[in-house]
Amino acid sequence: MTSVPGIVAVVVVALATLAIGTWGLRVSRTTSDFLVASRSVGPRLNASAIGGEYLSAASFLGVAGLVLTFGADMLWYPIGWTAGYLVLLVLVAAPLRRSGAYTLPDFAEARFGSRRVRSTCSLLVVAIGLLYLYPQFQGAGLTLRSAVGAPTWVGPVIVGAVVLANVTSGGMRSITFVQAFQYWLKLWALLLPAAVLVAVWFSDGRPGAASSLADAPGGDWSSPLAVGGGQGLYVTYSLIVATFLGTMGLPHVVVRFYTNPDGRAARRTTLVVLALLGLFYLLPPVYGALGRAYAAELAAAGRSDVLVLELPRLMVPGMLGDVLTGLVTAGAFAAFLSTSSGLCIAVAGVLSQDVTGRPWRGRRLAGVTAFRVGAVVAVVVPTLMALAAPHVGVARAVGLAFAVAASTFCPLLLLGIWWRGLTAAGAVAGLAAGGLGSGAAVLLTLTAAAPEGWPTVLLEQPAAWSVPLAFATMVGVSLATRSQVPAHTGRFMVRLHTPEALDLDRG
């Protein structure tokens, strides 16, 4: 039976997740524990949790598959996902923690004192969250089909059910433990099989060492640029812009910063995250390169997303291969669970504040109920999307979510934190310009085949034009409405940038 290790892995990970979640639940007692883990999570635990939450199916499965199919230019995805944290560290981490905002809409409301900016942000958080969730669910379907032979709909349903159970019962504190556990699980689940596979590759006489890495017949596999001359250069740079700047705008990333005790801890946490991500991202390219020698037919068949899952069995027959397959399946499953949980919490939090918690025909849902209804929406909608929408590749779909985040929340955060002159009108105009521009491009990419050439290229990787567009709109409209700079901006700047040790009036 080839499906036994896969089934065992999935069941063990699901049970471990629920068990740690329940244990964390017993540790957390107060409301503050529930929402922000009492803001007392140390840098190492918090960084592991951020890493666990951030390393999604796109990182665990997608990168290796893309490298197998397209080559070295796909290495820009993991580089961008890591460098995004460096940009976040130097421009956003400490001020965002000091702002006291729990979600991006909270930050917007605190900075501008405007319900309109808040609603616009809420809409965008939900849109980006769903765009990021649906490839996770789609990847879960692929994983279970590959590992267990289950129909494609089983994966999204199982992941959705476990996430719902954990998110609606646990809080931020229990999720912190779960996600820290899942980072280390993912790392070892990729590291151990990789070590064995590289050893096998050496004992096989290093097949493909010369041809696959450099001077193969389509020798551009090692080129760090997308194909097509100037267009390739544009695509690569647009990807860099989207990932470097998009990280700070992802809803589940921002929520995590509030669990740090202060701004200084937020910086140190981010630094540890950089190291943890760098360590992890050394591994997927190894699978991509080995796949070139052992599993080239997967790329030809368009199934490169399952490379990480199938490579152990292709290279190592028998018992050991089964065990390694079980390991990578466990890691992949942990990737879906942790990222989906984080996104689900973020989206449900925003929905409960701004949609399900609002009065409806004179009645309103209580806090916890509103959160649970929000969580159900945040799980059911992307599950349906995963079942209905076309398969665009896990990493590509996530890349589009990054483009939207970079075109909307990145300018909002950067200008909101560093420029006093940003007004509510400027923020809304910039969010609309960046959101509509990148959003239209995403929709066209997902639904219709655009014409060939430059239009396709510009739509598939919109960040390089939509990010400057959003920045320019925000600055331009803010300058035109200069008289409407919120009165409390100076006080808010004090709150964002001064160390907590100083006894200052922070508004």
Next chain:
Amino acid sequence: MTGPPPDRPERPDRPERVRVERVRVTGPPRRRTPAARTRDIDAETRLGEVYMGSLLREQLWLAVRVLAVLAVGVGSLPLAFHLWPGLTGVRLLGAPLPWLLLGVAVYPFLVLLGWRYVRRAERNEQDFLDLLSEVDG
């Protein structure tokens, strides 16, 4: 009863112990001067604006420098490989250059940049704290 309290029996054969009270010797309250400086910020006076402006400029300038190093160190790679396609075939230690740079070397570089940034940013904040709590002569 007019005797001494039972817990402290008098002992006429020994001289009575003199209790030495600890006298707190302090200068004038030191809080005044720093409070005056933070009050400048709280009241958003011209001087407070100067203090805040210097902190903001210092931190933003630091961030810009780090990002510039990132842009030159990592961001210039696609352009370099576009202009000199021959670089793709270069081998170092038996592995092709693009894989070494993009697959391995980038990550320690990012961590190093982040580490230097955190140290500098914390020093800037310490300087700001020192400035505001300095006692005027």
